[in-house]
Amino acid sequence: MFYRRIFSITINIIIIFTILLSFRFTKNEFPEQERSRFTGYLTWHGKLSHFDQESYDASLWFWIVINGLSAVYAFVWASKRNLPKKVITYIYQENGSRTTSHFLNVIIAYYITFTFVSGFALFLFDNGKMFSTFAAFHNAFELAMILLFFQGGKITLKYFYATVGGYIFLVNLLDITLPWPINGLWFKAQGLCLDFALCIVFTRTYKATQEYVEGLTSAQLPLVNDEDHPFEEDSSISPLIIQHPQQLLLLIFSSAIHIVGNAFAALFPSDGWG
Template sequence: MSFRAYFYITLYVIVVLILLISFKFTKNEFPIQERSRFTGYLTWHGKLHHFDQESYDTSLWFLIITNGLSSVYAFIWASKKDLPKKVITYIYQENGSRTTAYFFNMLIAYYITFTFISGVALYLLDTGKLFSAFAILHNAFELAMMLLLLQGGKITSNYFYAIMGCYIFLVNLLDIALPWPIDGTWFKAQGLCLDFGFYIVLTRIYKSTREYVEGLTSAQLPLVNEDEHLPFEDDSSISPTIIQHPQQLLLLIFSSAVHIFGNCFSTIFMTDSRSYIVLILSCCITFPINALYIYFDTHCTSVLQSKRILLPDTSVWKIVIIILWSLILSLATIRLSFVFS
């Protein structure tokens, strides 16, 4: 690693330590936990201000319905394997290796589905230890998408399954073992880390792909793989819409930003029930947009000869910086919650 890499990593580690130390100066009084209306178990929140059960339930059912429908359509669109060649998106690494976006799209579909399941669990259980056993799967598929992209768009190592298994086990173990309010804070913090990390990863991918596409001219667009550029010979009824590649990636970036906004808002203003409604409604926007991305990716072609997503440099030090940035933003959000709640 270069001196610059060491400098930034050291700087960000210091910021993380400062944020962690700052929690020592927070108040030690925490609200009395409310109980779930259906199970009677203790929840991860106290008495909420401005709480309206009907409004809360309405927003939750809106989440369940929109995400349920989105998950169905996402699987229908993502599972198609007999797509015309020019519609298929290829994920490229810097070394030239490539794979289709099939596995990435399938993980997005699973991500939407487990968000739907988390919504049902939230309605029946309320936030708490039992709820986290379901909600962790929502976070796990966020991690899975980042790991998949890190491996070039497909699972190339058993470390993928090892990391996923360890993550799910560790988060659930700490949720079970830690007392209130550390358990809820831990679960929220790790979820925010993944949200911020996913946004950073998507932004880097969009930037690298856009720069690659903008650098191409008609004379500079040789097809390394000839099977990427074939006419629609099979079905004359297929008339794909043309998109401005890679602008469809902005859908994922926008949906990720909306999700982060809702998650941060509900964290910072955790004693106000309206902040939870904001989070729920943000999910009603985020995950249908993710399904829409799958539709565009599997039904649209590009003015270019092929749709290529170029993955950025994934050097170890850059991955470390992404992790540190995610941790800093997560801790800063949690720290703000002690100021406004």
């Protein structure tokens, strides 16, 4: 099953790559690349019209700061081992077994961290080859999350790290060697593919978990009070609204917002390909 998925992904990549190569045989005229204001490197966009640099920088730095703070919190949360049972999320399998979301929490923490790094790289280098070197790691952790769900929440595949590392190498290789604008289109296309795939995986996980837990009693579910960790002991981490598996909706919501942002930037590239 896993190798069939890998084959399917490979075929899709080949199709995308073929479409990008078709631009070589068209007579479309692409804008001349602008240079980064700090480094002078060529970017993946032409001259920008009706562009407010100050507003763009303000929104970008807001994004950077929020992601930086979120990364710190994510690592603090992921490093906790003795969490109350009521706040532990489980990934359920078709056979009824379950795995805690510890590995997923760690990968999400790294994902947020490299989102922070990518934001800083975007500010410093603008949108281009140098930026994509850092942003590829952001995308790589999306791939890692997808692979983790396919493995039931644990890293059991011996080629897990090789697959993620190979992805990073391939993306950067094509970004560096392909000519403009194919390299920018390639980077945006493969990134959007991962964004959509991750949102689909989150949605399927939520639906599967929802169907599985329908027959369970409240005592068998996380996010409920238990005798070992009563509500009064630590009300700061006691969920008052979210019931399992509704917390998974946060992943679907955030991934959907991510898709909207990336798609908007691709369709209306007033600030480049970012």
